Amino acid sequence: MLANAQYNIQGKIQSVDTVGIEFATVRLLTADSVFISGTTTDTHGVYNIDLVNKGSYLLQCSAMGYLPQQINIHVDKPTSSIPPIVLQTDAKQLSEVTVTGSRINRVDNHLLIIPDKMSVKHSFSSYELLNNLMLPGFDVNTHTGDVTLFGKNVTIYVDGIPSDYNTVRNLRSKDIEKIEYHDVPTGRYSKDYAAINFITRKYKFGGYANFDAQQCIGHLNGTYNGYAQIVRGNTQYHVTGGYSMWDMSRDVTNSGEEYMFPGNPVTRTNKNLGGRTKRNMEYGQIRINNSTQKRQFMVQASLTHNNSNKNREKLQTYSSPYDISEKSNTYDENKYIAPSVTGFIFFNLPKNQWVQFYTQANYSRQKRNSLYSAADKQLPNGSEEDYMMFFASVGYGKSFKHNNSLFLTAQEIFINSSANYTGTYTAWQHLWNSLLWVGGSYRHQIKKVSLNANVGAMIANTHVHNGERSSDISPNATIEAVYRPTQQQQLRAAISLGYSNVPLSYLTDAEIQTDFMNSRRGNPDLKQSIHSYGYTLNYSIQFGKFNAASNFNYGWQNNSIFNYYLFDNDMLIQTFKNGKQYYFTGDVSLNWNACKAFRMSVNGKYNHKENKAFIVRKHDNFGGSLNAMYFWRDFTVNASCHLPQESMNGWAIVKSPFKYSLDIGWNHKNWSVKAWVTNPFNHIKEKYTMNVPELKQYFETRKSRSGMVRVTYTFDFGKKVQRTGVDRVNTSTGSAVL
Numbered sequence: 001m002l003a004n005a006q007y008n009i010q011g012k013i014q015s016v017d018t019v020g021i022e023f024a025t026v027r028l029l030t031a032d033s034v035f036i037s038g039t040t041t042d043t044h045g046v047y048n049i050d051l052v053n054k055g056s057y058l059l060q061c062s063a064m065g066y067l068p069q070q071i072n073i074h075v076d077k078p079t080s081s082i083p084p085i086v087l088q089t090d091a092k093q094l095s096e097v098t099v100t101g102s103r104i105n106r107v108d109n110h111l112l113i114i115p116d117k118m119s120v121k122h123s124f125s126s127y128e129l130l131n132n133l134m135l136p137g138f139d140v141n142t143h144t145g146d147v148t149l150f151g152k153n154v155t156i157y158v159d160g161i162p163s164d165y166n167t168v169r170n171l172r173s174k175d176i177e178k179i180e181y182h183d184v185p186t187g188r189y190s191k192d193y194a195a196i197n198f199i200t201r202k203y204k205f206g207g208y209a210n211f212d213a214q215q216c217i218g219h220l221n222g223t224y225n226g227y228a229q230i231v232r233g234n235t236q237y238h239v240t241g242g243y244s245m246w247d248m249s250r251d252v253t254n255s256g257e258e259y260m261f262p263g264n265p266v267t268r269t270n271k272n273l274g275g276r277t278k279r280n281m282e283y284g285q286i287r288i289n290n291s292t293q294k295r296q297f298m299v300q301a302s303l304t305h306n307n308s309n310k311n312r313e314k315l316q317t318y319s320s321p322y323d324i325s326e327k328s329n330t331y332d333e334n335k336y337i338a339p340s341v342t343g344f345i346f347f348n349l350p351k352n353q354w355v356q357f358y359t360q361a362n363y364s365r366q367k368r369n370s371l372y373s374a375a376d377k378q379l380p381n382g383s384e385e386d387y388m389m390f391f392a393s394v395g396y397g398k399s400f401k402h403n404n405s406l407f408l409t410a411q412e413i414f415i416n417s418s419a420n421y422t423g424t425y426t427a428w429q430h431l432w433n434s435l436l437w438v439g440g441s442y443r444h445q446i447k448k449v450s451l452n453a454n455v456g457a458m459i460a461n462t463h464v465h466n467g468e469r470s471s472d473i474s475p476n477a478t479i480e481a482v483y484r485p486t487q488q489q490q491l492r493a494a495i496s497l498g499y500s501n502v503p504l505s506y507l508t509d510a511e512i513q514t515d516f517m518n519s520r521r522g523n524p525d526l527k528q529s530i531h532s533y534g535y536t537l538n539y540s541i542q543f544g545k546f547n548a549a550s551n552f553n554y555g556w557q558n559n560s561i562f563n564y565y566l567f568d569n570d571m572l573i574q575t576f577k578n579g580k581q582y583y584f585t586g587d588v589s590l591n592w593n594a595c596k597a598f599r600m601s602v603n604g605k606y607n608h609k610e611n612k613a614f615i616v617r618k619h620d621n622f623g624g625s626l627n628a629m630y631f632w633r634d635f636t637v638n639a640s641c642h643l644p645q646e647s648m649n650g651w652a653i654v655k656s657p658f659k660y661s662l663d664i665g666w667n668h669k670n671w672s673v674k675a676w677v678t679n680p681f682n683h684i685k686e687k688y689t690m691n692v693p694e695l696k697q698y699f700e701t702r703k704s705r706s707g708m709v710r711v712t713y714t715f716d717f718g719k720k721v722q723r724t725g726v727d728r729v730n731t732s733t734g735s736a737v738l
Contacts, residue, residue: 006051006052006053006054006078007050007051007052007053007054007075007077007078007079007080008048008049008051008078008079008080009028009048009049009050009051009059009073009075009080009082010046010047010048010079010080010081010082010351011046011047011081011082011083011084012041012045012046012047012084012085012293013026013041013045013047013061013063013084013085013087014045014084014085014086014087015066015086015087015089016086016089018084019045019202020041020043020044020045020046020293021041021045021063021066021087022041022042022043022044022045023040023041023063024040024041024045024061024062024063024066024087025038025040025061025062025063026038026039026040026041026047026049026059026060026061027059027060027061028049028051028057028058028059028060029057029058029059029060030055030058036051036057037049037050037051043199044293044348045293048352050401051075054075054077055074055075056072056073056074056075057072057073057074057075058070058071058072058073059071059072059073059082059085061085061087062087063087066088066089067087067088067089068087069085069086069087069088071085079351081350103115103116104542104547105487106484106487106488106490109182109184109186109403109443109450109482110180110181110182110183110184111180111181111183112179112181113133113179113180113181114178115129115133115173115176115178115179116596118132118596118597118631119133119173120173120174121631121667122631122634122635122636122665122667123173123636123665124172124173124665124667124672124712124714125142125168125169125170125171125172125173126168126171126172126173126176126198127140127141127142127145127165127168127169128142128173128665129173130147130179130196131638132599132629132636133179134547134591134593134599134600134601134627134629135181135547135591136547136548136549136590136591136601137149137150137549137551137587137589137603138154138589139151139625142663143676143708144165145164145165145168145169147196149193149194150551150587150589150605151585151587151605152193152194153193154192154193154194154195154196155189155192155193155194155195155196156168156195156196156198157189157195157196157197157198158171158197158198158200159197159198159199159200159291159296160188160197160296160346161289161296161344161346162344162358166240166285168198169225170210170227170240171200172210172714175200175201176198176199176200176201177199177200177201178199179197179198179199180195180196180197180199181194181195181196182194182195182196183490183492183540184450184452184480184482184490184492186405186407186441186443186452187397187405187407187441187443188354188395188397188407190441190454191409204233205231205232205233206230206231206716206717207228207229207230207231207716207717208228208229208714208715208716208717209226209227209228209229209714209715209717210226210227210228210712210713211225211226211227211712211713211714212224212225212710212711212712212713213710213711213712214708214709214710215708215710216248216706216707216708217706217707217708217709218704218705218706218707219247219249219704219706220245220246220247220248221245221246221247221706222244222245223242223243223244223245224242224243224244225240225241225242226240226241226242227239227240228240234290234291234292235288235289235290236288236289236290236291237286237288238285238286238287238288238289238300239284239285239286239287240284240285241282241283241284241285242282242283242284243280243281243282244279244280244281244282244283245279245280245281246277246278246279246280246308247276247277247278247279248276248277248704249274249275249276249277249704250274250275250276250277250310250312251701251702251703251704252272252701252702252704253272253700253701253702254269254270254271254272254699254700255269255270255697255698255699255700256268256269256270256697256698257270257695257696257697258695258696258697259572259694259695260693260694260695260696261567261570262567264321265319266318266320266321266517267318267319268317268318268319268517269316269317270314270315270316271314271315271316271317272313272314273313273314273315273327274312274313275310275311275312275313276310276311277309277310277311278308278309278310279306279307279308279309280306280307280308281304281305281306281307281308282304282305283302283303283304283305284302284303285300285301285302285303286300286301286302287299287300287301288300293348294347294348295345295346295347295348296344296345296346297345297346298342298343298344298345299341299342299343299344300341300342300343301339301340301341301342302339302340302342303337303338303339303340304336304337304338304339305336305338306334306335306336306337306338307334307335308333308334308335309331309332309333309334310330310331310332310333311329311330311331311332312329312330313327313328313329314329314330315327315328316328316374326374326375327374328372328373328374328515329371329372329373329374330370330372331370332368332369333368333369333370334366334367334368335366335367335368336364336365336366336367337364337365338362338363338364338365339362339363340360340361340362340363341360341361342359342361343357343358343359343360344356344357344359345357345358351398352398352399352400353396353397353398353399354396354397354398355394355396355397356393356394356395357393357394358391358392358393359390359391359392359393360389360390361388361389361390361391362388362389362390363386363387363388363389364385364386364387364388365384365385365386366383366384366385366387366735366737367382367383367384367385368382368383368384368385368737369382370382372514372515374515374516377516379423379424379513379514379515379516380422380423380424381421381422381423381424381425381512381513382421382423383419383420383421383422383737384419384420384422385417385418385419385420385735385737386417386418386419387415387416387417387735388414388415388416388417389413389414389415389416390412390413390414390415391411391412391413391414392411392412393409393410393411393412394409394410395407395408395409395410396408396409402445403445403450404442404443404444404445405442405443406440406441406442406443407440407441407442408439409437409438409439409440409456410436410437410438411435411436411437411438412434412435412436412437413433413434413435414432414433414434414435415432415433415434415504416431416432417429417430417431417432417504417735417737418430419737421510421512424512424513425510425511425513427510428465429464429465429509429510430464430465431463431464431465431504431507431508432462432463432504433460433461433462433463433501433504434460434461434462435458435459435460435501436458436459437456437457437458437459437476438456438457438459439455439456439457439476440454440455440456441453441454441455448483448484448485449481449482449483450481450482450483450484451480451481451482452478452479452481452482453477453478453479453480454476454477454478454479455475455476455477455478456475456476456477457473457474457475457476458473458474458475458476458499458501459471459472459473460472460474460501460529462501462502462504462507462528464508464509464524466509467509467524470528472528472529474499474529474531475497475499476497476498476499477496477497478495478496478497479494479495479496480492480493480494480495480536481493481494488541488542488543489539489540489541489542490539490540490541491537491538491539492536492538492539493535493536493537494534494535494536494537495534495535495536496532496533496534496535496536496555497531497532497533498531498532498533498534499529499530499531499532500530500532501528501529501530502526502527502528502529502530502561505522505735505737506522506523506526506561506576507522507523507524507526507528508522508524508737509521509522509524510522510737511573513571517572518571518572518574519572519573519574520573520574520575521573521574521575522575522576523575523577526561526578527559527578529559530557530558530559530560530561531557531558531559532555532556532557533555533556533557533558534553534554534555534556535553535554535555536551536552536553537551537552538550538552545592545593546590546591546592546593547590547593548588548589548590548591549588549589550586550587550588550589551585551586551587552584552585552586552587553583553584553585553586554583554584555582555583556580556581556582556583557580557581558580559579560578560579560580560581560611560613561576561577561578562576562577562578562579562611562613562614562650562651563575563576563650563651564576564577564613564614565692565693565694565695566694567694572695577613577614578613579611579612579613579614580611580612580613581609581610581611581612582609582610582611582612583607583608583609583610584606584607584608585606585608586605586606587603587604587605588603588604588605589601589602589603589604590602590603596631597630597631597632598628598629598630598631599628599629600626600627600628600629601626601627601628602624602625602626603624603625603626603627604623605622605623605624606620606621606622606623607619607620607621607622607623607647608620609647609648611648611650611651615651615692615693617648617651619646619648619653621645621646621647622643623642623643623645624642624643625640625641625642625643626640626641627640634666634667634668635664635665635666636663636664636665636666636667637662637664638662638663638664638665639660639661639662639663640660640661641658641660641661642656642658642660643658644656644657644658650690651690651691651692652688652689652690652697653688653689653690654686654687655686655688655689656684656686657679657684657685657686659678659679659684660678660679661676661677661678661679662676662677662680663675663676664676670713670714670715671711671712671713672710672711672712672713672714673709673710673712674708674709674710674712675707675708675709675710676707677706677707677708679705680705680707683703683704683705684702684703685700685701685702685703686700686701686703687699687700688700688701
């Protein structure tokens with residue numbers, strides 16, 4: 001008969017300065033030194049050991065760099081909490097130690113990555129470090145901060161706190177101790193497709209500052225940032241600010257349309273005659289973070305101001321019955337100011353429990369104006385909008401024996417928009433939307449198989465001015481099985497049912513005339529629940545110097561949103577209608593770490609998409625990329641290329657040419673210099689074509705050639721400190737304006 005554990009021992013191993021010692025070895029022996037059970041401490045120095053029988057035992061603790069210790073304990077109740085055990089530093093010095101092993105190891109439900117010395121030396125920011133590691137299936141754009149896994153967004157955390165580009169850009173790679181890659185997210189990460197959590201080194205006092213300047217070569221386009229951090233004990237103070245400017249010629253775009261008016265088709269060609277884009281943006285943020293072994297606390301406030309305008313001129317030529325050519329001008333101006341406040345609290349509770357709270361409130365005041373003019377006629381349009389977004393979530397988690405865990409959560413997103421339209425369309429619009437998600441996830445381990453269930457429901461309420469309130473309850477669920485035959489292999493299969501809400505800007509009854517032949521109109525009658533169904537199968541393996549991963553998805557969406565065209569009063573109206581979308585994607589990625597100085601990745605993909613609404617369209621395409629990196633002294637050379645891409649976006653086909661890029665970096669002490677260029681010997685020409693019964697349309701855009709240079713300087717004051725990351729500086733804002 002099987003005997004189940006009836007008793008549990010919990011405790012903590014720490015150093016003399018009360019800091020938990022991670023990966024310390026804990027062994028439990030009988031009074032006559034017979035081994036019974038053993039474990040290692042987690043990142044906080046905490047350990048748990050299950051027992052079958054009560055009685056007296058010996059508890060032995062050891063860790064590299066510390067003197068071992070042994071204590072006597074007596075277990076006579078279901079849960080025994082042992083007082084913290086303090087290990088004294090070992091004064092012995094070893095002349096040389098060589099440790100060999102994989103830098104990527106699977107720990108429970110995630111991969112633990114120890115950055116290699118070469119990757120750290122040749123990177124400054126955490127994005128650059130992540131790119132140097134070349135994880136299979138990952139695409140890391142170190143310049144924009146986009147991190148994707150097989151085309152889907154990866155959520156970035158720093159010490160367990162959600163973060164974004166501004167955070168990770170200021171997080172120095174040398175301050176990262178290890179990286180957790182959650183390829184099968186559970187617990188606090190269960191709402192993410194995949195998650196990266198940077199674990200930083202812990203220090204007590206001091207500070208440091210970063211200054212960086214990024215400038216485009218050939219155009220007036222630059223971004224300049226400053227960042228400073230001060231640490232006192234468990235509290236960190238972060239201040240960041242920046243200025244961005246853009247003043248350069250617009251990309252050259254030539255286009256043409258054929259309007260299939262009943263009985264009288266009209267063709268129009270548009271030749272680019274020039275244009276310019278200007279933008280000035282200022283942003284700042286202050287953040288306070290306090291962390292202990294029992295809790296994390298963060299509060300921050302940020303402010304963004306933006307002023308931008310676009311001016312473009314075209315020569316428009318019309319076929320019969322007009323048979324004319326005329327110049328047109330389009331001017332767009334956008335101004336906004338957007339403050340935001342964010343708060344985060346995380347508590348470690350007894351008996352392997354935890355709870356977290358996260359809230360964010362954003363407000364923006366926006367003013368937009370546009371003017372289209374041709375043949376001495378003008379079409380003015382404008383809007384003033386007050387936009388507010390509030391997000392709040394609470395989560396509770398508990399870990400059980402045998403790596404089983406439970407996570408419960410509730411999340412609320414409330415969006416409110418009040419807009420005044422002026423110009424050709426004059427009206428006041430008020431829209432609001434509430435999304436409440438309630439659910440939970442449970443993970444159960446059976447030897448080498450892990451079963452995960454994430455189940456919940458989305459309660460949506462939407463109201464449009466002068467319309468009836470719409471309410472909907474939709475289930476959300478993901479059921480997956482993960483099989484790990486060895487420490488280096490993983491096979492995952494999942495079935496999912498999802499829900500998303502239609503953007504408020506689609507539901508307005510506003511109509512905006514863009515020129516003398518085209519107009520855009522919202523559709524308040526859209527179905528407001530988009531349901532998604534999908535099947536996923538992926539496999540990953542590590543062997544020798546190779547890492548490989550593959551991912552296959554099949555799914556469909558009900559009530560997807562598609563552009564719909566109709567004729568009204570000699571005008572082509574673009575509005576929206578519901579339909580269905582089917583897709584299949586296959587991705588394969590292989591990474592080769594040839595040696596310390598050279599590494600390379602090869603990626604291939606296949607996409608199939610089918611749209612079914614008032615018309616039916618299918619599309620298939622293949623793609624691939626190659627990325628190679630070489631380290632030499634303080635220099636890094638990164639070359640990459642992407643095969644020509646073709647994708648279906650709604651009813652349009654978008655084609656991108658063959659792209660190649662070169663990045664050269666130099667890192668030395670406190671200085672980092674990066675220079676990069678894409679397709680330096682030819683212009684990037686992107687083509688867009690669409691063919692629906694009412695309209696045939698094409699665009700060809702020739703992008704300006706330019707290179708970028710970024711210089712960063714950092715210096716420490718006081719003692720070196722940890723970088724726990726600044727939550728985002730909000731440099732964008734939402735809107736419900738059509």
